[in-house]
Amino acid sequence: MENRGITIRFLPEFGNVDVARAAVGGACVAAFSGRQAAGRTDEFLLAVTEAMNNAVEHSGARLVEIDLLMSPEAVTFRMHTEGDMFDPTKGASMPGMDGDDAPEGGFGMALMKELVDRMDYEYKDGRNTLTLEKRF
Amino acid sequence: MEIKVGMDGDIVIVELTGDLVASTADQLKAQVSGLLSKNFRFVLLEMSKIGFMDSSGLGACMAAHKSLAESGGMLVCARPSEAVGKIFRITMADKKLSVAHTKDDGIKTLLSKVIEARQK
Numbered sequence: 001m002e003n004r005g006i007t008i009r010f011l012p013e014f015g016n017v018d019v020a021r022a023a024v025g026g027a028c029v030a031a032f033s034g035r036q037a038a039g040r041t042d043e044f045l046l047a048v049t050e051a052m053n054n055a056v057e058h059s060g061a062r063l064v065e066i067d068l069l070m071s072p073e074a075v076t077f078r079m080h081t082e083g084d085m086f087d088p089t090k091g092a093s094m095p096g097m098d099g100d101d102a103p104e105g106g107f108g109m110a111l112m113k114e115l116v117d118r119m120d121y122e123y124k125d126g127r128n129t130l131t132l133e134k135r136f
Numbered sequence: 137m138e139i140k141v142g143m144d145g146d147i148v149i150v151e152l153t154g155d156l157v158a159s160t161a162d163q164l165k166a167q168v169s170g171l172l173s174k175n176f177r178f179v180l181l182e183m184s185k186i187g188f189m190d191s192s193g194l195g196a197c198m199a200a201h202k203s204l205a206e207s208g209g210m211l212v213c214a215r216p217s218e219a220v221g222k223i224f225r226i227t228m229a230d231k232k233l234s235v236a237h238t239k240d241d242g243i244k245t246l247l248s249k250v251i252e253a254r255q256k
Contacts, residue, residue: 014159021157021188042219049190053158097231102205104198107191107227114226 005069012056031070044134047115050108074135088121151182156193168200177209184215210249214242
C-alpha cells in the first residue's frame with residue numbers, strides 16, 4: 001500500500017467525534033485489510049476515540065484537527081488542539097478495581113497507552129499534538 | 137443508540153442497539169435512573185447489538201452497576217461482543233461487573249439475586 005492520508009477538522013462536540021470515528025474507521029478498514037488484524041483495527045479505533053473524547057472534554061480548544069497517515073508499516077493518528085499544555089502521564093495508569101468503589105471514569109489515557117504501539121505528546125507554540133501509532 | 141426495554145418477572149431486560157459512546161452514554165444512565173425510580177432493581181443489559189463502546193460507555197455501565205447495587209439490586213452485562221469484552225478485561229472492569237456470555241446465564245444470575253433479596 002502506498003502512503004495515504006486524510007485530515008479532518010471538527011468543532012469539539014461528542015456528536016462530531018462520532019462522525020470523525022466513522023471516517024477513521026473506514027480508512028482503517030482499508031489500511032488493515034488483508035492483514036488478519038480485525039482486532040487491531042478495533043484497538044486503534046478505540047484509542048483514537050479516547051483521544052478525541054479527551055480533546056472535547058478537557059482541552060478547551062475551539063477546533064480539533066486530526067491527521068490520519070497510512071504507510072506500509074503503520075497507521076498514525078495525529079491530533080492537534082490549541083490551548084493549555086496537558087500532562088500525558090496523568091491518568092496513564094488504569095483506575096484500581098480492588099477497593100469497594102467502582103470507578104466510573106479515568107480509563108481514557110490508560111486505554112490509549114495500552115492499545116497502541118506508540119504514543120507521543122508534544123506542546124509547541126501553544127499547540128498540543130498527540131500522536132498514536134499502530135504498526136502492522 | 138436505540139434502547140428497548142422488556143420484562144421477565146422482576147427482571148428488566150434493557151437491549152441497546154448502536155454505539156455506547158460519549159454522545160450516548162447518558163441515555164443508559166437516564167434509563168437506569170428511571171427504572172430505579174420505579175423500584176426496578178434487577179437489570180440485564182443485552183449488549184450483543186452494541187457496535188462500538190468507548191470508556192464513556194464503560195463508565196455508564198459502571199455507574200449503572202453502582203446505583204443498582206447500592207439499592208440492593210444487580211446489573212448483568214450479557215453477550216458483549218469480542219471488542220466490548222476486551223474493554224472489560226483490559227480495564228479489569230469485569231472484576232466489578234457481572235458479565236454473562238448467554239442471556240440465559242444472565243437471567244439465572246439475576247434470578248438468584250432476586251430470590252436472595254426476597255429472603256432478606
